[in-house]
Amino acid sequence: MALRLVLRVGRRISGVLATLLAASFVIFAAVYAAPGDPAVFLAGGRDKLTPERLAQVRAEYHLDEPLFVQYGRWLWDCVHLDLGRSFKYSDQVADLVAARFPTTLQLVLYATVLFVVLGVGAGVLAAVKRSTWVDSAVVGATTLAASVPSFVAAIALVSFFGVRLGWFPVTGSGSGFLDTVRHLTLPALSLALGALALVSRVTRQAMVDAAASDHVEAARASGVPERDIVRRHVLRNALGPIVTMCGLVMAGMLAGTVVVETAFGLSGIGSLLVGAINTHDFPVAQAVLLLMVTGYIVVTTLVDAVHPLLDPRVQGAAR
Amino acid sequence: MTTKRPKRPPRPGPRAVGAGCAALALLATAGCAGADTSALGGKPADAAKLKLSPTTPPARGQLDRADWLLEDEPDSLDLDTQGTSAGRVVLTNVCERLYQLQPDMSVKPFLAEKARTPDDRTLVLTVRDGVTFHDGSKLTAADVLWSLKRHADPDMEQADEFGNVKSMERTGPREITVRFKEPDALFTKALAGDAGIVWNPRRVRAAGQEFGTPGHGDACSGPYRLKSWKSGDSLSIEAYDGYWGKRPLTRRVDFRWASDSAFVNALKTGAADGAYAESPNTAAALRTTKGLKQYYGPSTASLALIPTARGGLKAPAVRRALSLALDREGIANSGYGGLVQPWASPVGAGSWGYEKEHFAAAQRKLTALAPVSPTADDLAEAKRLVKEAGAPDDPIVIGTDSSQGRTVVANATRAALQRIGLKAQIKTVPPAQFEEFYSDPGARADIDALVGDWYISKSDPMGFYDNGLSDSSNNWVGFKDATYDRLTRRALATLDDERRARITTDIQRRFVAAAVWIPVAQVPTALVLSDRLTGPPASQGYLYYPWAAELGPRKAG
Numbered sequence: 001m002a003l004r005l006v007l008r009v010g011r012r013i014s015g016v017l018a019t020l021l022a023a024s025f026v027i028f029a030a031v032y033a034a035p036g037d038p039a040v041f042l043a044g045g046r047d048k049l050t051p052e053r054l055a056q057v058r059a060e061y062h063l064d065e066p067l068f069v070q071y072g073r074w075l076w077d078c079v080h081l082d083l084g085r086s087f088k089y090s091d092q093v094a095d096l097v098a099a100r101f102p103t104t105l106q107l108v109l110y111a112t113v114l115f116v117v118l119g120v121g122a123g124v125l126a127a128v129k130r131s132t133w134v135d136s137a138v139v140g141a142t143t144l145a146a147s148v149p150s151f152v153a154a155i156a157l158v159s160f161f162g163v164r165l166g167w168f169p170v171t172g173s174g175s176g177f178l179d180t181v182r183h184l185t186l187p188a189l190s191l192a193l194g195a196l197a198l199v200s201r202v203t204r205q206a207m208v209d210a211a212a213s214d215h216v217e218a219a220r221a222s223g224v225p226e227r228d229i230v231r232r233h234v235l236r237n238a239l240g241p242i243v244t245m246c247g248l249v250m251a252g253m254l255a256g257t258v259v260v261e262t263a264f265g266l267s268g269i270g271s272l273l274v275g276a277i278n279t280h281d282f283p284v285a286q287a288v289l290l291l292m293v294t295g296y297i298v299v300t301t302l303v304d305a306v307h308p309l310l311d312p313r314v315q316g317a318a319r
Numbered sequence: 320m321t322t323k324r325p326k327r328p329p330r331p332g333p334r335a336v337g338a339g340c341a342a343l344a345l346l347a348t349a350g351c352a353g354a355d356t357s358a359l360g361g362k363p364a365d366a367a368k369l370k371l372s373p374t375t376p377p378a379r380g381q382l383d384r385a386d387w388l389l390e391d392e393p394d395s396l397d398l399d400t401q402g403t404s405a406g407r408v409v410l411t412n413v414c415e416r417l418y419q420l421q422p423d424m425s426v427k428p429f430l431a432e433k434a435r436t437p438d439d440r441t442l443v444l445t446v447r448d449g450v451t452f453h454d455g456s457k458l459t460a461a462d463v464l465w466s467l468k469r470h471a472d473p474d475m476e477q478a479d480e481f482g483n484v485k486s487m488e489r490t491g492p493r494e495i496t497v498r499f500k501e502p503d504a505l506f507t508k509a510l511a512g513d514a515g516i517v518w519n520p521r522r523v524r525a526a527g528q529e530f531g532t533p534g535h536g537d538a539c540s541g542p543y544r545l546k547s548w549k550s551g552d553s554l555s556i557e558a559y560d561g562y563w564g565k566r567p568l569t570r571r572v573d574f575r576w577a578s579d580s581a582f583v584n585a586l587k588t589g590a591a592d593g594a595y596a597e598s599p600n601t602a603a604a605l606r607t608t609k610g611l612k613q614y615y616g617p618s619t620a621s622l623a624l625i626p627t628a629r630g631g632l633k634a635p636a637v638r639r640a641l642s643l644a645l646d647r648e649g650i651a652n653s654g655y656g657g658l659v660q661p662w663a664s665p666v667g668a669g670s671w672g673y674e675k676e677h678f679a680a681a682q683r684k685l686t687a688l689a690p691v692s693p694t695a696d697d698l699a700e701a702k703r704l705v706k707e708a709g710a711p712d713d714p715i716v717i718g719t720d721s722s723q724g725r726t727v728v729a730n731a732t733r734a735a736l737q738r739i740g741l742k743a744q745i746k747t748v749p750p751a752q753f754e755e756f757y758s759d760p761g762a763r764a765d766i767d768a769l770v771g772d773w774y775i776s777k778s779d780p781m782g783f784y785d786n787g788l789s790d791s792s793n794n795w796v797g798f799k800d801a802t803y804d805r806l807t808r809r810a811l812a813t814l815d816d817e818r819r820a821r822i823t824t825d826i827q828r829r830f831v832a833a834a835v836w837i838p839v840a841q842v843p844t845a846l847v848l849s850d851r852l853t854g855p856p857a858s859q860g861y862l863y864y865p866w867a868a869e870l871g872p873r874k875a876g
Contacts, residue, residue: 036751040758050792054758090395091532091550099533099550155580163587170584171577173552265577265585267392267551275391278751 016297023293024078024286028071031277031285038280039063042087061087074286084283088275093287097269101291103173104257104268106180110188112250115195120242122196123203128230130208138200146197150256154190154263161186171265187264191257195249202245206238213237239310247303254295364606364657366648367691371668371843371857373422373616378854378871382569385852385870388591389576390598392551397531398513399475404862407513408595409574412556412567412867414539416515417444417463418507420863422856424617424672424778426511430458430540431495439502439814440485446493450563452519453537453544460489465520467495470513480509502812504819508672508777512863542567542868556867567868568854586611586847593848593870595861600723602845603656612850616857617669619783620774620842621662622650622724624717624732626796626834631715631767633796636708637741638834639688640701641768644735648692651840654727659840663689664827665773665783667841669859672778674820681824685831689838693735701739714742718766720753725770728839732768763795772842776862780823781810787830798835 039057058064062073077084083093119142126138148156162170174183210216211234219229258270269288276284393406398414419429428434431444450458464487471481483503490496499506509515522538523530530538533550542564543556554574558567577585583604585591596602605611624641626632632641647661663685671678690697715736719729729745736743746766748756755762756769763769775782786793789804803826810822831838846857853873855866 034751035749037755037759040754043758085528088394088401089532090397090400091529095533096550099552103551158580158584163584166588169590170588171581171590172575262578263580265575265581267576272551280751 012301016301019297020290020294024075024290025071027286027289027293028074029067031280031282031289032067032070034277034280036280038087038282041279041281074283083287086276086281086284088279088281088284093283096272096284097287097291100267100269100272103266104254104261104270106173107184107187107191107257107260107266107268108250108253110181110184111191111195111253112246114188114192115199115249116246118192119196119199120203120246123200123242124207124230124235126200126204127207127211127234135204138204142197142200145193146195148193150190150194151259151263153193154187154260157186157190158263173266173268184266187260187266190260190263191253195253199242199245199249203238203242206241207234210234210237240307243310244303244307247299251296251299254299255292364603366651366655366657366660366840369615369657369660369843371615371617373424373856373858373860375614375846375848375855375857376853376873378568378852378869378873379875380568380872382852382871384571384573385569385593385867386591387572387574387867388582388585388594389574390578390582390594390596390601392576393554395531396537396545396548398516399469399472399477400531402476402513404597405576407862409554409556410537410539411541411861411863412543412572412865413537413541413545414516414518415450415541415865416511416513416863417517418511418515420511420672420778420860422616422858422860422864424669424858424860426508426672426778429511430463430515430517431510434507436814439812440499442497442499442506443490444495444497446495447563448493450540451561452522452540453559453561454519454522455561456519456521458517458519458540460491460493460495462520463495463517464489466516466518467497467514469518469523470516477509477512477514480506480512480514502814504811504814505777505779505782508779508782511778512776542865543572546571565868567865568871569867572867572870589849592852593846593855596845596847598724599655599658599842599845602847603658605847606656610850612848614846614848614857615658615843616846616859617667617671618774618842618844618859619667619670619776619778620772620844620859621665621667622659622728622770622772622839622842623665624728624837624839625769625771626837627763627767627769628795628797629716629764629767631711631713633711634708635833636704637711638796638837639832640704640708640739641732641735642689642831642834642837643697643701643704644693644739645689645837645839646692646731646735647689647839650728650731654724654731655840655842658845659842661689661691662838662841664780664831665786665836665838666775666780667843667859669844670775670778670780670782673816677817677820677824678780681827685828688831688834698738705739705741710741714744715767716765717743717745717768717770718756718763719745719747719770720750721747722750728770732770760795768837771836774842774859778859779819780827781807781819784823784826784830785811787826787835794835796835798833800829800833803829803833 039054042057042061043053062070086093086096089096122138122142126135129135158170161167168186169183172183174180216229216233219233257268258274261268261270269291273285273288276288389405389408391405393409394403395401396406396410398406398410415430417429417431418426420426430447430450432447433445435443437443446460446463452458467487469475470477472478483499483501485498485500487497519538522536526535529535533548537545542559542562544559546555546557548554555571557571582601586594586605587608589610602613606613626638632638651657651659651661664682717729717732719725733743733745784807785791787798787803788794788807789799806822806826810819810826813819813822844857844859851873852870854869854871855861856864
């Protein structure tokens with residue numbers, strides 16, 4: 001039993017590592033193939049763009065070597081926990097990412113709280129009031145919210161609540177708990193709006209399916225109050241798909257904060273990535289993309305691990 | 320992008336002028352606050368009536384703290400390795416240079432309190448006494464020499480300023496002697512820029528590779544010391560109590576940064592007290608905001624069409640014709656909210672650091688070759704020139720990125736070419752690729768003219784006109800003129816300002832007549848400031864002058 005557990009955990013970890021290795025190469029190749037020449041940004045100014053200077057810069061940063069050699073060099077350093085230095089900032093990549101990651105993480109967590117509370121709440125409401133005007137209103141409203149791209153939502157929210165009414169700050173991420181919450185409310189809301197439809201729809205469907213099961217019918221027949229049935233039987237059986245979906249949406253958000261960060265002047269890893277791609281800052285782009293992939297894998301792995309605990313039916317199948 | 324990149328100054332630096340929307344433009348064509356002034360209720364200015372002034376009214380009193388906004392986080396505060404304008408705006412309050420660029424763009428000795436030129440190949444600098452670095456150590460001639468040698472290192476940003484230097488040595492307790500292979504008229508101008516920063520060698524060496532990165536102190540002697548820099552969040556400077564000169568009016572400045580619409584919103588809501596707007600479109604979006612004032616000052620920056628050797632604009636007559644037919648006023652008003660000015664030379668008025676009258680008079684004469692908006696006579700002359708030279712068979716291809724200002728310039732250029740009977744088309748590339756037109760002759764092989772911008776860091780037009788030398792890598796069209804080359808070398812070696820100004824305007828006339836570049840507009844500096852505050856310079860001098868020291872309240876009390 002214990003051996004089987006060790007094997008299973010070992011298999012999981014090696015799978016994650018293999019995924020990361022493959023992802024790191026794909027990312028490296030993609031950044032390498034992106035149009036534009038990093039040497040131009042490294043040479044320092046348009047009046048210095050002589051062929052000799054560019055050649056010198058390429059040699060200095062090993063940009064003139066083949067893709068595989070460059071990737072090998074990066075991987076070797078990476079294994080030694082050295083992510084290199086940013087071309088643009090001359091600072092350690094690890095320092096740059098460490099300074100910005102908390103902002104993005106707080107933003108995603110806040111957005112997750114919002115879409116879980118609002119999305120699951122709306123879904124439960126729609127399922128309980130199935131086929132009434134409430135149900136249609138929830139579906140209509142969430143679909144509308146989902147159809148607004150997050151940058152449009154961001155700009156609209158900023159100009160109304162930030163600029164016009166002055167209720168919320170328009171840039172920066174704040175310091176201290178309350179201040180951070182105030183700064184991140186609008187960005188988290190813009191990020192969460194798009195997820196509402198999906199989460200509420202999945203919640204509603206899962207609840208409807210669970211409500212149709214035999215033991216719920218049996219509970220009803222034995223006179224258990226409706227509120228207890230919904231809470232104890234229906235919602236509990238529906239938790240599996242709901243948690244999975246929320247996990248997937250949250251994992252996707254880690255890589256989706258770019259636009260919202262830009263609109264709100266937040267220095268997170270999203271805006272760091274945009275800047276890095278535009279200036280061909282290889283080491284930074286590579287590290288940030290890899291961090292996003294890692295975040296996605298970690299969250300989905302956790303969801304996988306939690307799933308059997310929520311749904312006894314899955315437990316037997318997990319091998 | 321996001322351009323912000325498109326993106327950086329002097330040495331060409333700034334991000335391309337007007338590239339402010341890139342980040343969002345990637346994702347959407349709408350929604351960039353910096354782009355569409357009318358959507359924000361802003362009334363465009365009238366380029367013809369724009370008044371430039373190098374200064375703002377003096378402040379009356381002290382200020383405890385100001386919030387300042389940058390368009391980007393500084394890359395690094397080691398301007399020898401990464402010279403970007405965001406870093407310079409901060410550091411010019413913290414670090415000092417051997418010479419100082421004044422708000423009126425003139426240059427005067429500063430940390431070098433005196434300079435002698437025993438002959439025109441020798442410069443003797445006397446280092447100011449009584450100056451201390453922020454760690455309390457005394458600034459010595461040895462420190463000055465160490466700093467100059469660091470700037471001159473071939474790997475450093477400013478190395479090219481030392482091309483004519485034969486030797487630099489300490490020749491007395493407070494004396495540095497620089498000897499030149501050739502007389503160099505621009506060297507002292509360069510010493511008012513980043514080539515003249517005096518570092519504290521002990522601090523620079525102690526920080527090693529981390530020098531200039533967040534979390535490390537500064538190594539300078541200016542009125543402010545670097546208090547903190549939290550990567551990705553904010554940067555603060557505070558008055559240095561042991562400063563040798565005048566006490567700064569503002570005790571502390573906190574810098575934050577934002578781009579595009581976030582930049583505009585931070586100023587609109589009062590989250591920031593002021594900013595130097597790098598893009599005229601950003602300033603245009605804020606023109607009518609209550610509680611904010613704007614000041615426009617002379618800068619060296621300009622917009623220009625840069626022809627290439629591909630062939631369509633090979634004939635000088637065709638280039639001249641295009642220059643005559645271009646509606647510069649239309650571009651200024653519809654592309655840049657009236658905050659750039661039609662201009663007939665490739666460098667802005669901020670480059671006139673001496674002999675201003677002479678340069679201004681020469682500039683007025685050039686308008687005949689590059690009119691504000693073409694008259695019927697201009698168009699007739701342009702058509703005649705095209706007929707004489709013969710129209711190229713292929714359409715003339717105009718290279719641009721998708722930023723609002725450049726798009727307008729590209730369309731106006733196409734309209735001008737069509738008006739004089741030439742075929743034209745526009746080639747748009749992503750902002751990240753745009754900069755390659757400047758560096759890669761291969762990228763330029765597909766275009767006949769680039770919608771470009773340029774600025775120089777020195778307040779001397781000769782800092783620009785070497786771009787017209789036969790062997791310059793910025794002379795893309797293959798302009799070759801022995802007289803031009805000879806005059807340029809002579810001007811660069813003429814130390815007397817008045818004589819150099821006369822040669823320079825001759826060179827300028829030849830450059831514009833041959834339309835080596837086709838000037839479009841000059842791009843003034845725009846200072847956006849809370850109406851409670853005043854004091855800092857409004858000219859390009861803000862990049863090299865301790866502007867925060869003069870920031871203060873408008874009303875006493």
